[in-house]
Amino acid sequence: MSPQFEIQVIAVLVAVTCALPGVFLVLRKMSMMSDAITHTILLGIVLAFFMTHDLKSPLLFWGAALVGVGTVWLTETLSRTRLMGGDAAIGIVFPLLFSIAIILITRYAGSVHLDTDAVLLGELAFAPFDRLILFGKDIGAKSIYTAGFLLFLNAMFILIFFKELKLATFDPLLAAVLGFAPVMLHYALMMLVSLTTVGAFEAVGSVLVVAFMIGPPSTAYLLTNDLKRMMLLSALYGALNALLGFQTAAFFDVSIAGSMAVMTGLSFFLVFLIAPERGLISAMYQRRAQRVTFAESTLLFHLYNHEGSSNEREEAGMDTLQHHLKWDLDYTQRIVQRLSRAKQLEIEGGVLRLTPSGRERTLRDYREMMG
Amino acid sequence: MNKFNQQFAIEVEDLTVAYDAKPALWDIDLQIPRGQIMAIVGPNGAGKTTLIKAVLGLLPTASGMVRFMPDGSAKPSSNLIAYVPQSGSVDWDFPATVLDVVSMGRYGHLGWIRRPTRSDILMAREALHKLGMADYERRQISQLSGGQQQRVFLARALVQQAEIYLMDEPFKGVDARTEGAIVSLLRELRKNNKTVVVVHHDLQTVKEYFDWVTLINVQIVDAGPVDKVFTEENLNRTYRSAGGLLTKEA
Numbered sequence A: 001m002s003p004q005f006e007i008q009v010i011a012v013l014v015a016v017t018c019a020l021p022g023v024f025l026v027l028r029k030m031s032m033m034s035d036a037i038t039h040t041i042l043l044g045i046v047l048a049f050f051m052t053h054d055l056k057s058p059l060l061f062w063g064a065a066l067v068g069v070g071t072v073w074l075t076e077t078l079s080r081t082r083l084m085g086g087d088a089a090i091g092i093v094f095p096l097l098f099s100i101a102i103i104l105i106t107r108y109a110g111s112v113h114l115d116t117d118a119v120l121l122g123e124l125a126f127a128p129f130d131r132l133i134l135f136g137k138d139i140g141a142k143s144i145y146t147a148g149f150l151l152f153l154n155a156m157f158i159l160i161f162f163k164e165l166k167l168a169t170f171d172p173l174l175a176a177v178l179g180f181a182p183v184m185l186h187y188a189l190m191m192l193v194s195l196t197t198v199g200a201f202e203a204v205g206s207v208l209v210v211a212f213m214i215g216p217p218s219t220a221y222l223l224t225n226d227l228k229r230m231m232l233l234s235a236l237y238g239a240l241n242a243l244l245g246f247q248t249a250a251f252f253d254v255s256i257a258g259s260m261a262v263m264t265g266l267s268f269f270l271v272f273l274i275a276p277e278r279g280l281i282s283a284m285y286q287r288r289a290q291r292v293t294f295a296e297s298t299l300l301f302h303l304y305n306h307e308g309s310s311n312e313r314e315e316a317g318m319d320t321l322q323h324h325l326k327w328d329l330d331y332t333q334r335i336v337q338r339l340s341r342a343k344q345l346e347i348e349g350g351v352l353r354l355t356p357s358g359r360e361r362t363l364r365d366y367r368e369m370m371g
Numbered sequence B: 001m002n003k004f005n006q007q008f009a010i011e012v013e014d015l016t017v018a019y020d021a022k023p024a025l026w027d028i029d030l031q032i033p034r035g036q037i038m039a040i041v042g043p044n045g046a047g048k049t050t051l052i053k054a055v056l057g058l059l060p061t062a063s064g065m066v067r068f069m070p071d072g073s074a075k076p077s078s079n080l081i082a083y084v085p086q087s088g089s090v091d092w093d094f095p096a097t098v099l100d101v102v103s104m105g106r107y108g109h110l111g112w113i114r115r116p117t118r119s120d121i122l123m124a125r126e127a128l129h130k131l132g133m134a135d136y137e138r139r140q141i142s143q144l145s146g147g148q149q150q151r152v153f154l155a156r157a158l159v160q161q162a163e164i165y166l167m168d169e170p171f172k173g174v175d176a177r178t179e180g181a182i183v184s185l186l187r188e189l190r191k192n193n194k195t196v197v198v199v200h201h202d203l204q205t206v207k208e209y210f211d212w213v214t215l216i217n218v219q220i221v222d223a224g225p226v227d228k229v230f231t232e233e234n235l236n237r238t239y240r241s242a243g244g245l246l247t248k249e250a
Helices: A003-027 A031-052 A058-080 A086-108 A116-121 A124-129 A142-160 A162-170 A172-177 A182-221 A227-252 A256-274 A280-306 A321-325 A329-341 A356-369 B048-055 B098-110 B118-130 B146-158 B176-191 B203-209 B232-239
Strands: A131-134 A137-141 A345-348 A351-354 B008-019 B022-033 B037-041 B063-068 B081-084 B164-168 B195-199 B212-217 B219-225
Touching: A003 A031, A003 A124, A003 A137, A003 A142, A003 A162, A003 A182, A003 A227, A003 A256, A031 A058, A031 A086, A031 A182, A058 A086, A058 A182, A124 A137, A124 A182, A124 A256, A131 A142, A137 A142, A142 A162, A142 A182, A162 A172, A162 A182, A162 B098, A172 A182, A172 B081, A182 A227, A182 A256, A227 A256, A256 A280, A280 A321, A280 A329, A280 A345, A280 A351, A280 A356, A321 A329, A329 A345, A351 A356, B008 B048, B008 B195, B022 B048, B022 B063, B022 B195, B022 B212, B022 B219, B037 B048, B037 B176, B037 B203, B048 B164, B048 B195, B081 B146, B098 B118, B098 B146, B118 B146, B146 B164, B146 B176, B176 B195, B212 B232, B219 B232
Parallel strands: B037 B195, B037 B212, B081 B164, B164 B195
Antiparallel strands: A131 A137, A345 A351, B008 B022, B008 B063, B212 B219
């Protein structure tokens, strides 16, 4: 395998690994928790390193994951006191723990390779240099195996507990009543997010981990109404962003992690604009169509209310109508034309009158709108 | 422990729930009769929702206990109780269809890991049909009106096949059609000898919809058959601000 190919394999694995628990972060409105966790785990790594003096010790991995879960717990405990909001709690806990880690590194580990830049941006380009040697044989970049293991872990957890996660995310109260231990599931999920973050950020850095966790699920959310499909689409988008990001980076000779994060943002905005139902353009179009339909209903209802009344000539007169509704002339004529084309009203001696089908529609509209 | 009276579904004894040092429910004694439809009525902040949540074991209690049919155990057996939360308590933009949400009512019977089977889905469909929502099963839940959301929650409770149904303001803000659907559901549940407890705010309809009523304002004001308890005098006492209910003082 060429290093370029290996980098892409690592990136795709990491992207998919992050997207799966990311879906639940987005649905639980905890997106910014991923930002906090990606940074505070550094404290776990540093503390574990001081205990072992070995950068390759697996204790670093677990220490980091533990601090990740601790971050969630501390934040939620703070916000439960109701002395501050949940977002403020993140704003307190995250800088505090992260900065302690930075100070510890600069003060005591200056000579060790624990580089703060590498933490933020990762070094995907160097990932292929770190080989996994088994029985004296080079079996590929180590990151491929780390990411593969985490992907397996996340996929298995979500496959096995899909029903429980779905219920606990949508309706934690019912989950509690039915005995599905939503709090335990919550922390299991946070443990998974932390493990994923530790495994992923070594390769791709904390900024890209956040992008991979939040971007694809938010994109998929715009495209589907089904949780399973949202997970699949998230994985797909994550992989696509990774590959496109790599090509962009190679083409312009710029940061790989940076390009992937940019791709994640761009693909989100593209879908945000053109998604078939929830996209901005389609929403604007729907809103305009709705406004016209509602104007039609209003006009028909107005005619219905004044039907047969003494001032019908004035209220429903072709030339006086617009002053009563306070609509401008063009708009009034457009709505009248649409309705007369639909044979819902007719003009008799300069006065608008409902046709039977127009009367039927206004009564139907009334029932629908007034429940 | 004294024997559990089989006329009751739930017995609440000396229950106090407090937020910090302020009681939301103070020394509540309440017997919920089996096979009846009971309304819980009281002003805002009277502790109606708190009572339901405390009975379900979702809140820590400061004192007292709750005992459940059939044998008076302190923990309800699984699937004894179906709970209908206020529809505003969940995020309706969650990616799920109506049928998905109703199927969740079957999860308690399935237990961990097992997925809904064809018969669970059939049951969910039947419940939707009963509530006039059969045409909406594929609908995304964010596209429902308030009344339709409420009917989805009721269908979800129905498939739990429980003995006791606790409903938190099911009539709140619903249209006439939904109100009718809920009322006929309540009557059907009573016919099948189920126990139903409904947090209710519309005083006009209490006499028509319910057999039994509990008037509450942090303390229990009175509880019993509607025609005995639902009196002008009792209502005045209930809607007077909490703290005016000491009977021995007067």
